[in-house]
Amino acid sequence: MADLTQRLFGTQWQSPVLLASGTCGYGEEYAELIPLDEIGGIVTKAVSLEPRSGNPPHRVSETPGGMINAIGLQNVGLAAFIREKLPWLRDNLVRARVLINVVGHTEDEFEAVVAGLDGEDGFLGFEINVSCPNVKDGTLFGTDPAGLAGLVATLRRATARPLVVKLTPNVPDIGLYARICEENGADGLSTINTFPGMLIDVGKRRPVIGNVSGGVSGPAILPMGVYLTWRARQSSSLPILGIGGIRSSDDALQYILAGASLVQIGTALFVDPEVAVAVHRGVEAYCTESETPLRELVGGVQIPDRD
Amino acid sequence: MNAPIRDWAEVREIRRAADETWWVELDSPAIAGRARPGQFVMVGLGVEQVAAPFLPRPFSVGLAGPDRTVGLLLREFGAGTRRLARLRDGDRVLLLGPLGQAFSVSSDRPVVCIAGGVGLAPFLFLAAEQRKLGRQVRLLYGERTADRVFSSELIEELTGVAPIIYTEDGSAGHQGLVLAGIRPEEEPALLACGPTPMLQAVARLAIEHGLPLQVSVEEHMGCGIGTCQGCVVRSASGEWIKSCTEGPVFDARELSWPT
Numbered sequence: 315m316a317d318l319t320q321r322l323f324g325t326q327w328q329s330p331v332l333l334a335s336g337t338c339g340y341g342e343e344y345a346e347l348i349p350l351d352e353i354g355g356i357v358t359k360a361v362s363l364e365p366r367s368g369n370p371p372h373r374v375s376e377t378p379g380g381m382i383n384a385i386g387l388q389n390v391g392l393a394a395f396i397r398e399k400l401p402w403l404r405d406n407l408v409r410a411r412v413l414i415n416v417v418g419h420t421e422d423e424f425e426a427v428v429a430g431l432d433g434e435d436g437f438l439g440f441e442i443n444v445s446c447p448n449v450k451d452g453t454l455f456g457t458d459p460a461g462l463a464g465l466v467a468t469l470r471r472a473t474a475r476p477l478v479v480k481l482t483p484n485v486p487d488i489g490l491y492a493r494i495c496e497e498n499g500a501d502g503l504s505t506i507n508t509f510p511g512m513l514i515d516v517g518k519r520r521p522v523i524g525n526v527s528g529g530v531s532g533p534a535i536l537p538m539g540v541y542l543t544w545r546a547r548q549s550s551s552l553p554i555l556g557i558g559g560i561r562s563s564d565d566a567l568q569y570i571l572a573g574a575s576l577v578q579i580g581t582a583l584f585v586d587p588e589v590a591v592a593v594h595r596g597v598e599a600y601c602t603e604s605e606t607p608l609r610e611l612v613g614g615v616q617i618p619d620r621d
Numbered sequence: 622m623n624a625p626i627r628d629w630a631e632v633r634e635i636r637r638a639a640d641e642t643w644w645v646e647l648d649s650p651a652i653a654g655r656a657r658p659g660q661f662v663m664v665g666l667g668v669e670q671v672a673a674p675f676l677p678r679p680f681s682v683g684l685a686g687p688d689r690t691v692g693l694l695l696r697e698f699g700a701g702t703r704r705l706a707r708l709r710d711g712d713r714v715l716l717l718g719p720l721g722q723a724f725s726v727s728s729d730r731p732v733v734c735i736a737g738g739v740g741l742a743p744f745l746f747l748a749a750e751q752r753k754l755g756r757q758v759r760l761l762y763g764e765r766t767a768d769r770v771f772s773s774e775l776i777e778e779l780t781g782v783a784p785i786i787y788t789e790d791g792s793a794g795h796q797g798l799v800l801a802g803i804r805p806e807e808e809p810a811l812l813a814c815g816p817t818p819m820l821q822a823v824a825r826l827a828i829e830h831g832l833p834l835q836v837s838v839e840e841h842m843g844c845g846i847g848t849c850q851g852c853v854v855r856s857a858s859g860e861w862i863k864s865c866t867e868g869p870v871f872d873a874r875e876l877s878w879p880t
Binding site for chain 1: 625665667676677715844848850851852861
């Protein structure tokens with residue numbers, strides 16, 4: 315029998331498969347379609363201190379092999395999240411782990427959200443979103459080494475819970491940012507957020523996306539995500555949640571072999587909600603056939619000597 | 622909560638209904654048994670392939686009948702819909718549905734359905750249902766030109782209702798906009814689905830004459846079930862609200878209409 319369990323972030327994980335932030339709401343919407351408590355867990359839609367109204371439409375569109383989105387972090391805000399969304403997660407997810415994706419305009423706002431949630435029940439830890447390409451200051455912290463260091467250090471003081479930082483691919487060397495997170499007390503990394511992109515309607519000669527630009531996700535970005543996961547792994551010993559374009563167990567295993575302990579599925583959920591369980595089962599079958607526990611596959615890619 | 626159903630459905634029939642326009646019947650008893658006029662389904666091809674349509678596309682349920690099929694009106698707009706139009710009998714598509722809010726039909730006013738283009742789809746279903754209940758609906762249906770007009774024989778075959786057709790150039794039916802067919806003096810309940818300029822014009826007329834109006838809106842969609850917040854429209858109070866779960870059918874007075 316395959317062993318998919320891992321001990322990470324101070325807790326036991328039954329599966330490496332999570333649902334990615336922004337694609338699974340606050341869990342409840344998928345409850346009837348996906349046996350959430352049988353997978354690794356979910357990362358919630360971003361939570362900000364105040365409610366955010368988001369960007370004008372179109373907010374999503376298909377791109378070759380994927381999609382572009384610029385939702386603009388529309389969310390109910392911290393107080394309503396605690397009141398209306400967190401109880402469901404607390405009551406319904408027992409074995410699956412919950413990370414709350416947190417966003418802010420400023421270090422103070424990030425800190426207020428983390429501090430405001432810290433004493434609540436129903437979740438394991440935080441995924442800090444310094445990498446949203448669709449709001450004005452969304453990648454401010456994710457592309458500024460000093461800003462990122464300060465933010466992570468501040469949040470480390472604000473909570474003892476697991477602190478995972480979701481990195482942007484839009485930097486020359488992701489390893490630098492991985493190291494900064496580790497040095498300032500983060501517990502893990504999510505690699506990667508979407509790539510900034512643009513789609514033009516040539517008939518109208520206008521951008522398709524209301525926000526003009528958006529973040530590109532889906533199968534098209536799989537190789538970039540795998541590469542950046544591998545790069546982050548070279549620079550840091552923090553556990554990594556691999557994300558970007560996963561729609562099969564083969565895709566997930568590429569991330570795992572590149573260095574991810576856990577993976578997140580996003581865009582593919584829109585195509586088929588059952589993909590999460592299918593990926594879990596496929597990874598299980600791979601571990602069974604290779605008679606290897608999952609944890610021994612992490613970072614197991616064999617790089618040939620190049621001379 | 623009525624959970625949506627995920628179902629790999631076989632194409633039972635695909636018939637040409639007008640230029641680049643097809644009538645597709647899918648074998649999905651579970652969804653057909655639950656769908657109400659105005660609701661929609663997401664139609665995709667699964668995660669194995671990445672060519673368009675990679676993301677599922679929302680389609681109004683065009684009929685969900687006693688024969689237990691889901692009927693869709695498919696028009697070729699881009700690469701994704703062109704690919705779907707090449708489906709053949711026996712091919713399978715991945716459905717998620719039924720989704721969203723249905724029309725609610727008034728019994729104390731004459732019901733007038735105003736359809737523009739593929740906005741016809743939900744009214745095929747609605748007209749057929751109303752006819753079964755012994756109620757009359759007037760179905761006003763506009764297209765730009767005759768070659769785009771969904772076969773009126775097929776409409777009658779599917780619904781038992783004869784549409785009143787308008788084309789902008791007069792090449793079929795009445796010449797002019799579908800709006801011309803609304804008779805405010807009969808104090809109808811209006812239901813509309815079609816391009817945004819048409820919905821705006823109908824909304825202005827409904828507000829001017831104090832007539833009830835429900836509209837079915839269309840926006841690009843990601844998930845179809847309320848998680849991604851991709852498909853928003855502006856509410857009367859200025860909020861972005863989701864067309865997938867709060868719509869696609871709205872009371873026109875809940876939405877913001879540019880003046």
